[in-house]
Amino acid sequence: xxxxxxxxxxxxxxxxxxxxxxxxxxxxxxxxxxxxxxxxxxxxxxxxxxxxxxxxxxxxxxxxxxxxxxxxxxxxxxxxxxxxxxxxxxxxxxxxxxxxxxxxxxxxxxxxxxxxxxxxxxxxxxxxxxxxxxxxxxxxxxxxxxxxxxxxxxxxxxxxxxxxxxxxxxxxxxxxxxxxxxxxxxxxxxxxxxxxxxxxxxxxxxxxxxxxxxxxxxxxxxxxxx
Amino acid sequence: xxxxxxxxxxxxxxxxxxxxxxxxxxxxxxxxxxxxxxxxxxxxxxxxxxxxxxxxxxxxxxxxxxxxxxxxxxxxxxxxxxxxxxxxxxxxxxxxxxxxxxxxxxxxxxxxxxxxxxxxxxxxxxxxxxxxxxxxxxxxxxxxxxxxxxxxxxxxxxxxxxxxxxxxxxxxxxxxxxxxxxxxxxxxxxxxxxxxxxxxxxxxxxxxxxxxxxxxxxxxxxxxxx
Numbered sequence: 001x002x003x004x005x006x007x008x009x010x011x012x013x014x015x016x017x018x019x020x021x022x023x024x025x026x027x028x029x030x031x032x033x034x035x036x037x038x039x040x041x042x043x044x045x046x047x048x049x050x051x052x053x054x055x056x057x058x059x060x061x062x063x064x065x066x067x068x069x070x071x072x073x074x075x076x077x078x079x080x081x082x083x084x085x086x087x088x089x090x091x092x093x094x095x096x097x098x099x100x101x102x103x104x105x106x107x108x109x110x111x112x113x114x115x116x117x118x119x120x121x122x123x124x125x126x127x128x129x130x131x132x133x134x135x136x137x138x139x140x141x142x143x144x145x146x147x148x149x150x151x152x153x154x155x156x157x158x159x160x161x162x163x164x165x166x167x168x169x170x171x172x173x174x175x176x177x178x179x180x181x182x183x184x185x186x187x188x189x190x191x192x193x194x195x196x197x198x199x200x201x202x203x204x205x206x207x208x209x210x211x212x213x214x215x216x217x218x219x220x221x222x223x224x225x226x
Numbered sequence: 227x228x229x230x231x232x233x234x235x236x237x238x239x240x241x242x243x244x245x246x247x248x249x250x251x252x253x254x255x256x257x258x259x260x261x262x263x264x265x266x267x268x269x270x271x272x273x274x275x276x277x278x279x280x281x282x283x284x285x286x287x288x289x290x291x292x293x294x295x296x297x298x299x300x301x302x303x304x305x306x307x308x309x310x311x312x313x314x315x316x317x318x319x320x321x322x323x324x325x326x327x328x329x330x331x332x333x334x335x336x337x338x339x340x341x342x343x344x345x346x347x348x349x350x351x352x353x354x355x356x357x358x359x360x361x362x363x364x365x366x367x368x369x370x371x372x373x374x375x376x377x378x379x380x381x382x383x384x385x386x387x388x389x390x391x392x393x394x395x396x397x398x399x400x401x402x403x404x405x406x407x408x409x410x411x412x413x414x415x416x417x418x419x420x421x422x423x424x425x426x427x428x429x430x431x432x433x434x435x436x437x438x439x440x441x442x443x444x445x446x447x448x449x450x451x452x
Contacts, residue, residue: 057438064307071297081290081310088311169403177395180403181410188411212283 005070019090020139024132026097031125037111045101052094059087082203114175147201157194231296245316246365250358252323257351263337271327278320285313308429340401373427383420
């Protein structure tokens with residue numbers, strides 16, 4: 001039983017690693033498309049989102065089969081259940097990269113980023129680039145240290161998100177209302193990708209250690225600037 | 227085995243029904259607090275969100291125990307896995323009601339709804355009220371017909387969300403930038419609650435029929451107005 005479980009789990013993990021790679025690529029591509037007002041890249045991100053949806057569905061099917069046939073317990077059960085949650089989170093992260101790309105596409109050939117917001121948005125995209133590399137490493141190696149780095153790093157992204165709010169309300173803002181909406185939504189989508197990455201990191205800690213860091217009382221990471 | 231499974235599943239289902247009730251109440255209270263600029267109600271919604279977080283954690287623990295001890299297959303397995311997904315969705319819906327309440331609290335004693343957006347936002351809140359009643363009925367009775375009603379009804383909410391975008395960009399808008407941001411975010415949070423309700427409805431269909439309506443190719447319900 002145990003051998004069969006390991007074999008089948010390996011296939012599921014490969015699917016999950018693939019999802020992590022696709023999400024990382026979408027994060028990079030959506031960020032680049034936004035910064036460079038690159039229509040073709042934006043369209044690719046939008047089109048590729050269906051791959052993540054399909055992978056989520058097949059990962060969950062595999063997990064259901066595993067649960068039914070192998071009756072995993074303890075660590076194995078934890079891994080299967082966490083895998084299902086991770087697949088759902090990756091699918092949602094894909095949606096958010098697609099949302100970013102949709103804004104890039106709609107404003108094209110104009111950039112969706114007004115000059116006065118450029119520095120902060122570029123800093124957020126740089127953050128996404130770094131995060132995307134960390135994500136794939138963490139998922140592929142079940143790397144708890146990297147998970148802790150991701151969890152600890154999210155505050156920096158939240159600060160940039162707050163900066164955007166201060167900026168669009170401040171005296172230096174000269175954009176149109178539509179540009180304001182786009183900047184706020186872009187910032188929100190990027191910040192949500194950060195939150196989901198933290199959720200992924202917590203699931204990785206849970207898989208490896210059995211300790212669920214979400215149960216540690218701590219401030220709501222997802223508080224809106226409101 | 228089967229008798230024990232049914233007993234334990236009954237306890238998990240009771241937890242899930244409780245989550246549905248709490249979410250429905252939060253939807254109603256957050257909506258009323260917003261429309262009436264009621265600080266006390268808003269604060270209650272924010273405080274009560276922790277109950278949903280705790281219920282999600284205990285529901286998932288119960289499901290893990292059930293999976294390990296009872297090795298459910300077929301319909302039973304489907305129900306346990308769907309229950310875990312539903313618990314996660316309800317938790318997220320609670321977050322969104324809390325976000326709405328946070329905006330209400332921040333603008334208090336002023337209303338967060340500028341006059342020109344009032345009609346549309348009130349229509350969205352009315353939609354939430356109706357949806358909240360449907361949700362509890364659907365979850366408590368595993369009511370597939372009600373699920374279909376919820377899935378079919380979501381387009382109306384998306385239309386109201388689009389109306390908000392047209393409104394804040396149009397000539398009749400006279401609000402400040404902060405009011406614009408609040409209206410756009412409020413509209414987005416309400417629309418997301420609608421999307422999550424559709425996800426819940428699909429899981430109910432999946433539990434009852436084994437058919438996963440998410441696999442039916444259809445337009446992305448979560449497309450941003452972008």
